[in-house]
Amino acid sequence: MPHGQPAHGQPAYGPPADDPYGAVAQPPHASAPEAPGPAWQQPHSATTGRPYESPQTQIWQGPTHQDTYAAMQPTAAQPTAAHPADSARSTADSAPAAPAAPSAPLTPAQQARAEGRSPIIPPGMRPALLTAGLAALIAGTATLARPALAVAVVLLQALTAAGWYRLNGMWPARQGIALAFAGGLVTDVALLATGREDATTVALGTLGVWCLLVLILQLRSHSSPDERLYALTAGVASTAFAVLASGHLAAAAVSSGAVVVGAVAVAVAVVTRALRLPPYVSPVVAVLAAAGAGVSAGGATGIGAAGALIGLVAGGCALIGLRVASYDYPSRFVHMTAGVALPLAMAAPAVYVLARVAG
Numbered sequence: 385m386p387h388g389q390p391a392h393g394q395p396a397y398g399p400p401a402d403d404p405y406g407a408v409a410q411p412p413h414a415s416a417p418e419a420p421g422p423a424w425q426q427p428h429s430a431t432t433g434r435p436y437e438s439p440q441t442q443i444w445q446g447p448t449h450q451d452t453y454a455a456m457q458p459t460a461a462q463p464t465a466a467h468p469a470d471s472a473r474s475t476a477d478s479a480p481a482a483p484a485a486p487s488a489p490l491t492p493a494q495q496a497r498a499e500g501r502s503p504i505i506p507p508g509m510r511p512a513l514l515t516a517g518l519a520a521l522i523a524g525t526a527t528l529a530r531p532a533l534a535v536a537v538v539l540l541q542a543l544t545a546a547g548w549y550r551l552n553g554m555w556p557a558r559q560g561i562a563l564a565f566a567g568g569l570v571t572d573v574a575l576l577a578t579g580r581e582d583a584t585t586v587a588l589g590t591l592g593v594w595c596l597l598v599l600i601l602q603l604r605s606h607s608s609p610d611e612r613l614y615a616l617t618a619g620v621a622s623t624a625f626a627v628l629a630s631g632h633l634a635a636a637a638v639s640s641g642a643v644v645v646g647a648v649a650v651a652v653a654v655v656t657r658a659l660r661l662p663p664y665v666s667p668v669v670a671v672l673a674a675a676g677a678g679v680s681a682g683g684a685t686g687i688g689a690a691g692a693l694i695g696l697v698a699g700g701c702a703l704i705g706l707r708v709a710s711y712d713y714p715s716r717f718v719h720m721t722a723g724v725a726l727p728l729a730m731a732a733p734a735v736y737v738l739a740r741v742a743g
Contacts, residue, residue, distance in 0.1 A: 497713065506710045507723030512658040514724045515702075516651035518543075522728070526636050526643035533643070534572050537633050541568035541626045544729045547722025548622040551709065552614070559601060560619045567594035568626030572633055580637035583736065587627055587634070594623045629725070631732030635739040641685030642694055642739035645678050649695035650702040650731050652677040657706060667703055674699020690742040697734045702727035 490498065496505060518540060525532040545564040549557045567590055574586040598619035602612045636643045653674040657666055675696040682691015705726030709718060 491716075503713045504707075504710045505714060506658070506706060507714075507719040509655075509658040511709075511719045511723040512654040514720070515654045515727055518724065519647040519651035519728060522632055523644045523647040526632070526640045526647070530576060530633065530636055533636050534576060534633055537572060537630055538569065540632075540725055540728055541565060541572075541629045543721050543725035544568075544625045544629055545622050547709070547718060547725055548625055549618055551711070551714065551718050551722045552618045552621075554615060554618050557615070557618070560598070560615060560622065563594070563598060563601065564619065564622035564626045567591070567623045568630060570594075571627045571630045575630060575633050575637070580634070583634035583637065587630065591624060591627050594627070595620050598623060625726070625729050628733050629729040631734075631736040632728075635732070635736040638736070638739040639687070639742065641682070641687045642690075642735055642742060644685050645681040645687060645691045645694045646698040646731055646735035646738075647728070648681040649674040649678045649698040650727050652695075653699035653702040654706060654727050657703060670703060671696060671699045674702070687742060690738070694735065694738045694742070697738060698731040701731040701734050705730040 496503065518536070521536045522533065522540070525536050542565055545561045545568070548564075549561055554560070571587060571590045574590060575583060578586055598616060602616045602619070605612050605615065607615070632643050632646070635646070653670045656670040656673045659666065661669060675692050678691040678693070678695015678698070679689075680691075681695070682688055685691070687694070705728075706723065708730075709723040709726050714723070
């Protein structure tokens, strides 16, 4: 028997071809509709999968997923409510802006950062004048007794120890500064107590002992390993510069004239460098001015032509000290300490060596 054809002598049940809603046809002998059974017992449409619904009997199956989704969608007549944050934002935008508070004046470092300029800011004229004054004090006391020169050297060592720690961004560091300054004092006392031939031994011996003390100080610290490493580096370097600054005192034992020439050359170099000259011309002019000052001071002290060499080398060392004190947005305190002391501290070993050569 072909598929879909009724058996012989039995009526065919199912939706007629012209019934679009899938109504269930009643058998010819049925006089009244029967009560519908459960939904799972009702015949289903092959197309939609829902039970056939006749005009006489409607079977409610509950809302479908499509009906629920359609009911949740907003209509054009019922706009969605604004988010509380959007309402607050719109209220804040419509409110009048509060007057801006007056800001503090920018420092030279902040001004350079805002303008996108180089972070290398030189100390300027005021620290240069202070360096010149300290150099004049060293030159004036160098012609007197060595204990008088030691007073000026002690002041130089104090500025060097404090300025180097602040230059490295470590503040406050009272123990490290005090330890570095103490190393310079011990070197001065040892130089005054020994002869001029022992200056190198005294400086190296003091530096070795003080490096060991700095290491012990950092081993007792409870800071993090990185902070202890930074403190150790800054402590050793500060101690080294404080000890090297005593080179003026060691050079005075060989030739006081060499100390005078070196101090005058440093003073002239830093003041000339602070003048408003072109960037690439200023260092050359400063070194040449230091050499000229060395010639003049050498003639006055009896050193002669050696004064030009001492002035040239001391002026170059002074410019290196200024460059170090200008590194990476330095503060005013750095300029007033490291910017004042480093030119003289870096020139001290060169003055001592050249004094030995010229003497």
